[in-house]
Amino acid sequence: MLSLKNLPRKNLQGYAGRTAALLLFSMLMAAAVFGGSMIVGGVLRGLSEAEARLGADIVVTPAEANSRFDAQTVLLQTEPGYFYMDKGKLAEVAAVEGVERATPQRYMASAKAGCCSMRLQMIAFDPETDFVIGPWLKDSSLSEMGLMDVVIGSNVTVYNDNVIQFYDRECRIIGQFEPTGTTLDNCVYMNFETVNELINASFEKRLNLYERYNPEDVISSVMVRTASGYDTERVAADIRARVSGVSVATAKNMVSGISDGLKRISRSITLTAVMLWVIGLFAVMLIFVMMIHERKREFAALAAMGADRDVISGIVGREAMTVCLAGGAAGIFLSAVLLYSFGGFIGHSLGAGMVVPSPATAMLLAGFSLGSSLLAAKAASMAAVRYICKTDAGLVLKEGE
Amino acid sequence: MKLEARGVKKDFARGGNSGSVLEAVKPLDFSLESGELVEITGRSGSGKSTLLSMMAGMLVPTGGSICIDDTDIYSMKEEERSRLRNDRIGLVPQGHTALRSLTVLENVMLPFVLYHRETPPEDRAKELLQKVGLFDMKDERPNALSGGELRRMAVARALLMKPEVLLADEPTAGLDDENVELVMELLRSAADEGASVLLVTHENEARKYADRVFNMDGGRLCSN
Numbered sequence: 001m002l003s004l005k006n007l008p009r010k011n012l013q014g015y016a017g018r019t020a021a022l023l024l025f026s027m028l029m030a031a032a033v034f035g036g037s038m039i040v041g042g043v044l045r046g047l048s049e050a051e052a053r054l055g056a057d058i059v060v061t062p063a064e065a066n067s068r069f070d071a072q073t074v075l076l077q078t079e080p081g082y083f084y085m086d087k088g089k090l091a092e093v094a095a096v097e098g099v100e101r102a103t104p105q106r107y108m109a110s111a112k113a114g115c116c117s118m119r120l121q122m123i124a125f126d127p128e129t130d131f132v133i134g135p136w137l138k139d140s141s142l143s144e145m146g147l148m149d150v151v152i153g154s155n156v157t158v159y160n161d162n163v164i165q166f167y168d169r170e171c172r173i174i175g176q177f178e179p180t181g182t183t184l185d186n187c188v189y190m191n192f193e194t195v196n197e198l199i200n201a202s203f204e205k206r207l208n209l210y211e212r213y214n215p216e217d218v219i220s221s222v223m224v225r226t227a228s229g230y231d232t233e234r235v236a237a238d239i240r241a242r243v244s245g246v247s248v249a250t251a252k253n254m255v256s257g258i259s260d261g262l263k264r265i266s267r268s269i270t271l272t273a274v275m276l277w278v279i280g281l282f283a284v285m286l287i288f289v290m291m292i293h294e295r296k297r298e299f300a301a302l303a304a305m306g307a308d309r310d311v312i313s314g315i316v317g318r319e320a321m322t323v324c325l326a327g328g329a330a331g332i333f334l335s336a337v338l339l340y341s342f343g344g345f346i347g348h349s350l351g352a353g354m355v356v357p358s359p360a361t362a363m364l365l366a367g368f369s370l371g372s373s374l375l376a377a378k379a380a381s382m383a384a385v386r387y388i389c390k391t392d393a394g395l396v397l398k399e400g401e
Numbered sequence: 402m403k404l405e406a407r408g409v410k411k412d413f414a415r416g417g418n419s420g421s422v423l424e425a426v427k428p429l430d431f432s433l434e435s436g437e438l439v440e441i442t443g444r445s446g447s448g449k450s451t452l453l454s455m456m457a458g459m460l461v462p463t464g465g466s467i468c469i470d471d472t473d474i475y476s477m478k479e480e481e482r483s484r485l486r487n488d489r490i491g492l493v494p495q496g497h498t499a500l501r502s503l504t505v506l507e508n509v510m511l512p513f514v515l516y517h518r519e520t521p522p523e524d525r526a527k528e529l530l531q532k533v534g535l536f537d538m539k540d541e542r543p544n545a546l547s548g549g550e551l552r553r554m555a556v557a558r559a560l561l562m563k564p565e566v567l568l569a570d571e572p573t574a575g576l577d578d579e580n581v582e583l584v585m586e587l588l589r590s591a592a593d594e595g596a597s598v599l600l601v602t603h604e605n606e607a608r609k610y611a612d613r614v615f616n617m618d619g620g621r622l623c624s625n
Contacts, residue, residue, distance in 0.1 A: 004514050305511060305558070306488070311516075397494035397496070
C-alpha cells in the first residue's frame with residue numbers, strides 16, 4: 001500500500017543506479033570508520049595484552065644473539081628463533097643489586113620438517129623461579145605442567161586433539177592462552193625438562209645449530225624483576241656493566257618501542273579512515289544532489305499536489321537515511337567479517353600485534369559507525385533540501401519538459 | 402468558492418547585467434466562480450501559464466494578490482498554502498509530472514498520502530483512471546505511458562481529492578481528438594458538480610465546453 005512512509009523506499013528503487021552508487025559509498029564510509037576504529041582498538045588492546053604478558057622489568061639475552069634477537073621487536077617478529085648463553089649468567093644477573101627476582105627461559109624452534117607438527121617458537125621456563133609464565137597459567141586456570149606437557153598460544157591450531165609433535169616427540173596440550181595479538185600467540189610454553197627432551201631430540205635429528213651445547217648447561221634469557229625502590233634503568237645499566245657478553249633491554253623500552261610504532265600505525269589508520277569518510281561524504285552528497293536535480297520535476301509535482309517543505313524534507317531525509325543506514329550496515333558487516341576472519345593477517349601486514357576487540361566493544365563501534373552514516377545522511381539530505389528550496393517549483397513546472 | 406486575481410502581475414528579471422525585466426503578466430483582474438469552466442487561450446509565452454501558476458499558489462506575484470474567498474493566499478504561511486492546495490485545489494501542471502518509481506495507480510493516489518495516514522482511496526483512483534481511459538494501465542510505470550496518457554493520468558490525479566478549484570495547464574496537449582473529448586467532458590462534469598475550473602491552452606478544441614473564454618497576449622488578458 002502506498003504511504004508517505006514507504007514512498008522514499010519506492011523512490012530509491014526507482015533510481016536503482018544512483019541508489020547502488022549511494023549504497024556503495026555509504027558502505028565504504030561505514031567500513032572505513034568501523035574497520036579503522038576496530039583495527040586501532042585491536043592494536044591498542046594487543047599492546048596492553050603484550051605489556052601485561054611481558055611480566056619482567058628487564059630481559060637479558062646473549063650479546064651474540066643480537067643478529068637474531070631485537071628486543072624492540074621480539075613481541076612482533078614472526079620467525080621463530082633460539083640462542084643460548086651459559087646458565088651461570090643467571091647467578092651473575094641475580095647478584096646485581098636491585099634485582100629482586102631473576103628467572104631463566106630457554107628457547108627452541110621447531111623445524112619445518114615432517115617430525116614437527118608445524119614451525120613454532122617454544123618457550124621454556126623454570127617453574128621453581130618463574131614469575132612470568134606462571135601467572136598466565138594461573139589466570140587461565142591451568143594446572144602445573146609436567147614432563148611433555150605444553151600450553152599453546154591462541155594462534156596455534158592443533159588438528160590432532162590435545163597432542164602436538166616436535167622432533168617426533170609427542171607433547172600433551174593441557175591448555176591454550178587467550179590472544180595477545182603478538183608473537184606470544186604463536187608460541188608453545190613448557191617447562192625446562194620438556195624443552196631439554198626436545199632439544200636433545202633435535203640434536204639426534206641434526207636439526208639444531210647448537211649441537212656443542214648440553215641443554216642443561218644453557219639458557220636463552222634471564223627475566224628480571226627489579227626490587228622496589230630501585231630504578232629499572234640503573235639496574236639494567238649495572239647488569240650491563242657487571243655481566244659480560246649479554247644484551248640488556250628494559251621492558252619499558254621494549255614496550256615504548258612497540259608503542260611508538262603502534263601509535264604511528266594508529267595515526268595512519270585513523271587518518272586514512274577519516275579521509276575515506278570525508279571523500280565518501282562528498283561523493284554521497286554529490287550523488288544525492290544529482291539525483292534530486294534529476295528529479296526536480298517530481299519534487300515540483302509534489303509541491304503542486306500540496307506537499308510543503310516539511311513533507312518534501314521528510315521524503316528526502318528518509319531516502320538519505322534509508323540508503324546510508326543500509327549501506328552503513330552492509331559496510332559494518334563486511335568489515336566485521338573481514339576483521340574476524342583475517343585479524344591476525346591484518347595485524348602482521350601492519351607489523352603490529354592486534355587483538356580483535358571484544359563483541360561488546362565491536363557493538364559499540366558499530367553503533368558509532370552507524371551514527372557516522374546517519375550524520376552523512378543528514379548532511380546529504382540538508383544539501384538536497386537546500387537545493388530543492390532554492391528551486392522555484394512554479395518555474396520548474398512552467399518550464400514544461 | 403471564488404478564486405480571484407486582483408491587480409496581479411509578474412515580472413521576471415532578464416539575464417545579463419542590463420537590469421531590465423520581462424513583464425510576463427501585466428496587472429490584471431480576473432475571477433473564477435464555482436461551477437464555471439473558464440478557458441484562457443494564447444500563444445506560447447503569452448503569460449497564461451504564469452497566471453495559472455500564481456493562481457495555484459505556486460508562483461509568488463510581483464504585485465497584486467490572489468484571493469480565495471477574500472483571503473490572500475500569499476499572505477498565508479507556506480505550509481498553510483500547501484495544505485490549501487492539497488485540500489482544495491487540483492492542479493494539472495505542464496509537461497510530465499509523474500513519479501517514475503510509482504505505478505500509474507499510485508501516482509493518482511499520491512495527493513492523498515501526503516497528509517493522510519488512512520488507506521488511500523483506491524476505488525476513487527481506479528474510477529478516475531477508468532474515466533480517463535487508463536484503467537488497464539493502472540499497474541504500469543509512467544515510462545510505459547505515452548505523453549498523452551501521462552497528461553490524462555495527471556488530470557485523474559488532480560481530481561482525486563475532489564477539489565473545489567481545478568487549474569489545468571494544457572491538459573489536452575498531445576491528445577488525439579477522442580481523448581480531448583474524454584478529458585474535456587471530465588473537466589466539464591467537475592465544473593457541473595460545483596468546482597471552479599480554469600484551463601489554459603493554445604488549442605481551440607476546449608472552447609465548446611467553456612462558460613467563458615479569455616485570450617492572453619503579451620501578458621494582457623482580454624475577454625473574447
